[in-house]
Amino acid sequence: MSTQDKDQIIEQFTKAYKSANGKEPSIEAKGGWYSIDGAKNVRLAALEEMTAELEANAGAKSKTTKSEKAAPSKTKKAAAKPKATKKAKSKSDFSVKAYWEEQIMARNPGSKLPR
Numbered sequence: 001m002s003t004q005d006k007d008q009i010i011e012q013f014t015k016a017y018k019s020a021n022g023k024e025p026s027i028e029a030k031g032g033w034y035s036i037d038g039a040k041n042v043r044l045a046a047l048e049e050m051t052a053e054l055e056a057n058a059g060a061k062s063k064t065t066k067s068e069k070a071a072p073s074k075t076k077k078a079a080a081k082p083k084a085t086k087k088a089k090s091k092s093d094f095s096v097k098a099y100w101e102e103q104i105m106a107r108n109p110g111s112k113l114p115r
């Protein structure tokens with residue numbers, strides 16, 4: 001873990017979260033665990049990792065929005081394609097119940113099958 005103090009880490013996380021989501025997170029600290037927006041509790045080291053991920057995603061997001069602005073007609077055409085119809089699934093003759101019946105009878109001939 002780095003030598004940064006927890007207030008600095010929380011401040012950096014808040015900035016990254018706000019830039020990624022457009023709102024400030026609600027952070028609750030309790031016994032060394034931190035709950036972000038009421039979600040799963042994480043440690044301080046995990047907050048550092050989440051900060052790095054949010055910053056990386058924010059950089060990638062800004063690059064994609066620039067490319068989408070340059071070629072908006074391509075994105076509209078891709079969204080207008082109709083979805084392919086799903087093929088009907090072929091029914092299989094395999095049965096788990098029959099498989100285990102065969103396994104039990106092969107291991108212990110003459111035994112009774114379970115209900």
